[in-house]
Amino acid sequence: MSQQAFIEKIALIAQEEMKRSGVPASLTIAQAILESGWGTSELATKANNLFGIKGTGPAGIYQKVSPEYVDNKKIEKLSDFRKYNNWLESVQDHTAKLLKPIYAKVLGASYIVACHAVQDAGYATDPNYAQELIERIEKYELYQYDSQGGQTMPLPILIIDPGHGGSDPGAVGANGLKEKDLNLQISLYQYARFQALGVPVVLTRASDITLTPDQRTKLVRESGAKYCISNHINAGGGDGAETIYSIHSDGKLANKIAEALSTSGQNVRRVFSRQGKPNYDYYFMHRETGSVETVIVEYGFIDSKQDDVEQIQRDWKIWSESIVKYFCDFIGVPYKSPTENPQPEAKPVDKPVDKVSIEINGKVLPVQGYLKDGISTLPVRVVSEAVGVTPGWCPDNKTVTVNGKQLTVTNETGTSYAPAREIASALGLQVEWVQETKTVKLKG
Ligand SMILES: [Zn+2]
Numbered sequence: 001m002s003q004q005a006f007i008e009k010i011a012l013i014a015q016e017e018m019k020r021s022g023v024p025a026s027l028t029i030a031q032a033i034l035e036s037g038w039g040t041s042e043l044a045t046k047a048n049n050l051f052g053i054k055g056t057g058p059a060g061i062y063q064k065v066s067p068e069y070v071d072n073k074k075i076e077k078l079s080d081f082r083k084y085n086n087w088l089e090s091v092q093d094h095t096a097k098l099l100k101p102i103y104a105k106v107l108g109a110s111y112i113v114a115c116h117a118v119q120d121a122g123y124a125t126d127p128n129y130a131q132e133l134i135e136r137i138e139k140y141e142l143y144q145y146d147s148q149g150g151q152t153m154p155l156p157i158l159i160i161d162p163g164h165g166g167s168d169p170g171a172v173g174a175n176g177l178k179e180k181d182l183n184l185q186i187s188l189y190q191y192a193r194f195q196a197l198g199v200p201v202v203l204t205r206a207s208d209i210t211l212t213p214d215q216r217t218k219l220v221r222e223s224g225a226k227y228c229i230s231n232h233i234n235a236g237g238g239d240g241a242e243t244i245y246s247i248h249s250d251g252k253l254a255n256k257i258a259e260a261l262s263t264s265g266q267n268v269r270r271v272f273s274r275q276g277k278p279n280y281d282y283y284f285m286h287r288e289t290g291s292v293e294t295v296i297v298e299y300g301f302i303d304s305k306q307d308d309v310e311q312i313q314r315d316w317k318i319w320s321e322s323i324v325k326y327f328c329d330f331i332g333v334p335y336k337s338p339t340e341n342p343q344p345e346a347k348p349v350d351k352p353v354d355k356v357s358i359e360i361n362g363k364v365l366p367v368q369g370y371l372k373d374g375i376s377t378l379p380v381r382v383v384s385e386a387v388g389v390t391p392g393w394c395p396d397n398k399t400v401t402v403n404g405k406q407l408t409v410t411n412e413t414g415t416s417y418a419p420a421r422e423i424a425s426a427l428g429l430q431v432e433w434v435q436e437t438k439t440v441k442l443k444g
Contacts, residue, residue, distance in 0.1 A: 166210025
């Protein structure tokens with residue numbers, strides 16, 4: 001079978017699976033290519049097992065020696081693998097695996113986020129797994145299979161780069177504050193806001209992973225984005241923000257971002273570019289990111305003797321929002337504040353309100369739900385996040401989804417609540433009601 005024939009055969013199944021599950025087809029195809037060597041592996045030919053999933057399959061077990069990584073070292077080991085009757089069963093099993101809560105970030109995600117999410121969740125032991133997948137998706141243009149109903153996903157305008165991450169903490173403050181965490185917090189906020197505003201946006205990392213400068217700049221270069229905002233926190237004892245642009249740029253975006261920070265209460269020290277070797281940028285994020293216009297944003301100093309340390313922790317969201325607003329203006333996209341993009345309309349909760357306790361796998365949550373007309377209703381975000389799932393919010397039709405399932409939501413002082421059974425079902429958990437202690441117990 002030719003490579004193109006392999007892609008087309010898997011793509012048909014993967015797209016159907018994407019429709020019902022939200023697992024990006026590009027990810028499924030790339031994993032099938034990588035794990036099965038284009039369908040030529042022993043597991044694929046003898047057991048229809050395209051993804052190297054272990055255990056007992058619908059057609060039994062196939063035993064095979066396989067490489068494993070232990071402490072980043074390759075070793076050989078005899079293992080049981082699942083045997084399937086056909087490729088469809090194998091792809092469906094792959095979907096089932098990715099529908100587990102630890103893979104929640106994969107669902108409905110752009111392929112870069114999805115590839116990193118499977119690696120972060122520990123899908124494979126190969127430390128370069130995400131990169132291997134992304135390379136294949138891009139080389140064979142597998143992202144085209146992620147479009148639904150003939151609508152292609154637009155190329156991103158912006159790629160947000162949370163600086164550092166994983167084994168590289170970046171700057172560290174005296175109080176244990178780490179630059180990598182602050183960068184990620186800011187970046188995830190901006191990412192969510194741009195998404196809500198309909199600005200096509202991607203990230204270099206969505207969690208605490210290590211990226212080498214080569215991996216990072218490759219993600220930026222190949223993102224298709226026009227602009228990159230690389231988020232950082234400074235160190236060295238100064239105070240205030242800095243934005244840094246390439247020596248080949250006109251600096252307009254860097255100035256715009258500095259203005260955003262300045263109007264939202266942060267003092268700006270300087271907007272500048274820096275040359276290393278003649279005609280080369282000093283910073284790799286400018287030097288190695290190709291035609292993408294990259295602005296490095298230093299929000300403040302983690303070791304400031306003045307007010308940056310308090311400001312960063314208190315005002316990061318205001319600053320981040322201001323940059324979202326100014327960037328929208330810069331690219332000519334209408335901006336709406338988070339309050340104009342409101343949460344679902346509040347439906348008054350009928351009296352009487354009885355509080356209920358929530359327990360997940362034996363652990364009592366610090367928040368409570370309430371009984372409404374005899375139905376226990378739980379806070380969607382806290383319960384979902386307790387099992388590693390981030391709920392989705394669609395501003396167009398004002399709906400809340402968990403793992404792609406829409407919930408019946410009521411709103412209480414800014415918090416969305418949904419019936420316990422609906423949340424449990426969307427999260428794949430079992431639900432039990434204990435009348436004596438008025439407790440909802442979730443298990444799974
Ligand atoms: Zn940094």
